[in-house]
Amino acid sequence: MKLGFIGLGIMGSPMAQNLIAGGHEVRLSSRSGAPRALVDLGGIACASGREVAQGADIIFLMVPDTPHVEAALFGEDGVAAGLSEGKIVVDMSSISPIATKGFASRINALGCRYLDAPVSGGEVGARNGTLSIMVGGPEATFATVRPLFELMGKNITLVGDNGAGQTAKVANQIIVALNIEAVAEALLFAAKAGADPARVRQALMGGFASSKVLEVHGERMIKRTFEPGFRIGLHQKDLNLALSNAREMGVSLPNTATCQELFNACVSHGGAGWDHSALVRALELLANHEIGS
């Protein structure tokens, strides 16, 4: 199948590579040009999104944020300029659910179909083809693209109409951040009360407090292993999507707002590159006490 891939960074490159490895002809475009390694594997370097869209039936995007998707689709020499009826645009970036609905209708107006399909699983999942993919869009379009998703991911869910994939991703990032903050409050409380946070965590696993975050991020807090993982700077971007979309829709997210403030505090202490479990450090500053000390 003739595919296109726009945005070839840390995530996009291995995802495009898995599509090439699946036997597809993949046209490539990126701000910094197509990586040599992908061209060596058979990828076709293009000068613009327009050129990619002209030569491909299904065009994937994997760029940092909402404005980058808008520019890649509708900017000068963008994808829209190269589309013709029947083609499919698949945005795998993590961006605004509300903006996504607008992008989808503008693409639909050109006689083309649109899927939003953000992922979780990070760089490792992108390399190993084990990403979770949350999809919004028409069922028939999902069925068409599904075999390609299967080259990049494992847990692939059609959540609903356009925007629903991005909505699910934001919901995911809200829960992960708030569960990290929950474990941080609980373990710091325990440490300051003189209990061993590691034994408290152990006693809580398996009960109603159990979570993937208690298991993974709780251990990072105790062992002080704050190499990412998932960077605070990226989680800030995701919580910004949550908070700005919530504001636009009229939804109050009080604990998401607090988490964002605590991430902000980490950044002001040099922590944009720390793993998001290091959110505990902001609470430790306030308590003048460190877990494990």
Added chain:
Amino acid sequence: MKLGFIGLGIMGSPMAQNLIAGGHEVRLSSRSGAPRALVDLGGIACASGREVAQGADIIFLMVPDTPHVEAALFGEDGVAAGLSEGKIVVDMSSISPIATKGFASRINALGCRYLDAPVSGGEVGARNGTLSIMVGGPEATFATVRPLFELMGKNITLVGDNGAGQTAKVANQIIVALNIEAVAEALLFAAKAGADPARVRQALMGGFASSKVLEVHGERMIKRTFEPGFRIGLHQKDLNLALSNAREMGVSLPNTATCQELFNACVSHGGAGWDHSALVRALELLANHEIGS
């Protein structure tokens, strides 16, 4: 073994019953007298905590809150008045970790040993003998009492010294409340954005957002099944322990504080008896939107 059990409410009665069923002589005392059913099974009704302590080697308590434990132990005709050297006091109530350390030293000063051993698992766990028991106190004392804990519970952990059991319980209640709030923010965000919260929940299970709360309480929010379960009024009591102990120790728990405020809002709408997953209703009021509507 000669045992005593003080506090024979919804939790205490079935716990005492399991000790009697285990073949032990159990002296009973409660504000409203010893329940007839327990006496019929072989329990011995006593007039006071002092009388219980005089006739028993190990005395269990299961009362509502910190002041009730203090009164039961050190009030007129309380347990302390009936203790003699070598006896063991086991407080299974959920109370203040800081106050617990004080109670333990006062009992130790009488030549007796003390365990704090709060539980989770509710009425069903108490009846079925499947409670989780989080214990604080000396290892040798824990070893002595362990066979009795095993008549009442399944997952039994020595967390640390006196107070550590209560600390673990508070940590547990912090995480459960904050995880409920996290799922509520995420599903309400999704619902207001037009996605189906049930499908969003499904897409998130198994990933980093997964938790016992997403599984159990997330489903309750979607299906609107707010019969307890665990009552908001009880969770308020537990978060009060968290916040008052945190204040005393100098720890900031911003999201625990917000959860308590949201529970307060539920109560002002008649919700003290709702299941704690109904915390989502406070957020729904703010958003003027209900999950599933």
